[in-house]
Amino acid sequence: MTTSALPVLTAFEQSPDGGRGLARDMRVRWALEEVGQPYELRPLSFAAMKSAAHRALHPFGQIPTYQDGELRLFESGAIVLHLAERHPGLLPAEANARARAIAWIFAALNTVEPPILDLFNAKVLEREQPWHRQRLPLVEERVRQRLDDLSARLGGADWLEAGFSAGDLMMISVLLRLRPSGLLDGNPALGAYIARGESRPAYQRAFASQALPS
Amino acid sequence: MTTSALPVLTAFEQSPDGGRGLARDMRVRWALEEVGQPYELRPLSFAAMKSAAHRALHPFGQIPTYQDGELRLFESGAIVLHLAERHPGLLPAEANARARAIAWIFAALNTVEPPILDLFNAKVLEREQPWHRQRLPLVEERVRQRLDDLSARLGGADWLEAGFSAGDLMMISVLLRLRPSGLLDGNPALGAYIARGESRPAYQRAFASQALPS
Numbered sequence: 001m002t003t004s005a006l007p008v009l010t011a012f013e014q015s016p017d018g019g020r021g022l023a024r025d026m027r028v029r030w031a032l033e034e035v036g037q038p039y040e041l042r043p044l045s046f047a048a049m050k051s052a053a054h055r056a057l058h059p060f061g062q063i064p065t066y067q068d069g070e071l072r073l074f075e076s077g078a079i080v081l082h083l084a085e086r087h088p089g090l091l092p093a094e095a096n097a098r099a100r101a102i103a104w105i106f107a108a109l110n111t112v113e114p115p116i117l118d119l120f121n122a123k124v125l126e127r128e129q130p131w132h133r134q135r136l137p138l139v140e141e142r143v144r145q146r147l148d149d150l151s152a153r154l155g156g157a158d159w160l161e162a163g164f165s166a167g168d169l170m171m172i173s174v175l176l177r178l179r180p181s182g183l184l185d186g187n188p189a190l191g192a193y194i195a196r197g198e199s200r201p202a203y204q205r206a207f208a209s210q211a212l213p214s
Numbered sequence: 215m216t217t218s219a220l221p222v223l224t225a226f227e228q229s230p231d232g233g234r235g236l237a238r239d240m241r242v243r244w245a246l247e248e249v250g251q252p253y254e255l256r257p258l259s260f261a262a263m264k265s266a267a268h269r270a271l272h273p274f275g276q277i278p279t280y281q282d283g284e285l286r287l288f289e290s291g292a293i294v295l296h297l298a299e300r301h302p303g304l305l306p307a308e309a310n311a312r313a314r315a316i317a318w319i320f321a322a323l324n325t326v327e328p329p330i331l332d333l334f335n336a337k338v339l340e341r342e343q344p345w346h347r348q349r350l351p352l353v354e355e356r357v358r359q360r361l362d363d364l365s366a367r368l369g370g371a372d373w374l375e376a377g378f379s380a381g382d383l384m385m386i387s388v389l390l391r392l393r394p395s396g397l398l399d400g401n402p403a404l405g406a407y408i409a410r411g412e413s414r415p416a417y418q419r420a421f422a423s424q425a426l427p428s
Contacts, residue, residue, distance in 0.1 A: 099287055109320065
């Protein structure tokens with residue numbers, strides 16, 4: 001393990017999405033850009049991700065991981081929360097508002113993302129299975145239910161709570177994984193919400209950094 | 215909305231698991247017992263969970279929610295983290311150790327629980343579907359992969375980091391949802407880990423409180 005003056009983030013050497021910004025390192029890059037924290041990127045091959053050395057950092061052999069001095073973190077939610085707690089800009093100062101912004105991080109990861117992961121499994125991993133075509137509408141319906149609930153809550157607001165927070169960063173990152181499916185097309189309010197996230201300069205810097213060949 | 219001197223937790227009036235402690239209020243009850251915070255339980259019917267009044271508390275119409283004075287929280291992960299941050303006993307004091315314990319909360323909710331939810335969907339919601347029998351081994355294999363990785367990391371240790379934390383509380387709560395499937399039977403190390411959690415007096419008090427008819 002080399003030492004580095006900057007925090008080190010791991011990401012796919014060859015992202016399966018071909019640089020569309022849908023891998024889980026992107027949400028951490030976005031948070032790093034929002035708080036103005038420079039970092040060193042360490043790209044990993046699929047073989048390296050499953051190595052014992054990397055599993056010491058990430059027990060499930062995935063990306064991203066984050067190392068800052070003695071601190072070694074895994075899980076994009078934990079890394080984003082860590083950054084949001086240690087830098088201004090991603091969480092409100094008032095305690096209750098802060099707790100609510102953090103609740104949206106969890107809602108993104110534990111309520112909205114699971115059916116989206118299931119949709120990915122259905123569309124990619126189970127594409128050749130005999131049940132693929134018949135099962136897909138059922139999986140899509142579970143995603144749509146979450147989108148409807150989220151859209152109803154968002155209403156005409158710009159962000160989920162009073163101002164942009166790590167909760168929006170995570171929710172938008174999770175929703176973006178749906179873009180290739182077309183399921184967002186039927187929901188202009190969520191489409192506009194995602195576009196507001198993407199138009200942030202920090203998002204654009206993060207996207208550019210991952211879209212470039214490493 | 216009535217006011218209450220104690221924090222108010224919502225839970226199923228009739229839990230679909232019949233009181234086996236597998237619903238998401240159980241992890242919050244366990245955390246409340248660990249930190250010694252008394253609370254008022256508000257049981258909700260399925261109809262009440264989908265009401266506009268409850269959706270004001272929980273945008274996705276689910277349980278649990280947590281109200282403490284002006285604070286209104288949803289998402290079991292957010293509520294457990296909130297309690298762990300405000301009371302001693304569920305997070306280490308040292309900053310890096312604290313961040314790692316929090317990372318395990320996220321690992322439980324975003325890496326381990328999604329395939330477990332998918333297994334639940336496969337076994338319960340898709341039980342009558344024509345693909346049920348053929349697809350089940352594939353879903354079980356995804357769960358088993360997570361269990362193997364988790365088990366390898368745990369090794370012979372009692373807890374995921376130096377001492378019991380909110381990360382263990384959440385991981386054990388998530389793993390318990392697997393018990394009816396029999397998938398834990400092949401993994402004695404994880405079985406012992408779960409049993410260590412269940413033997414904690416706080417877990418037992420929480421379990422007893424949800425097993426009783428409300």
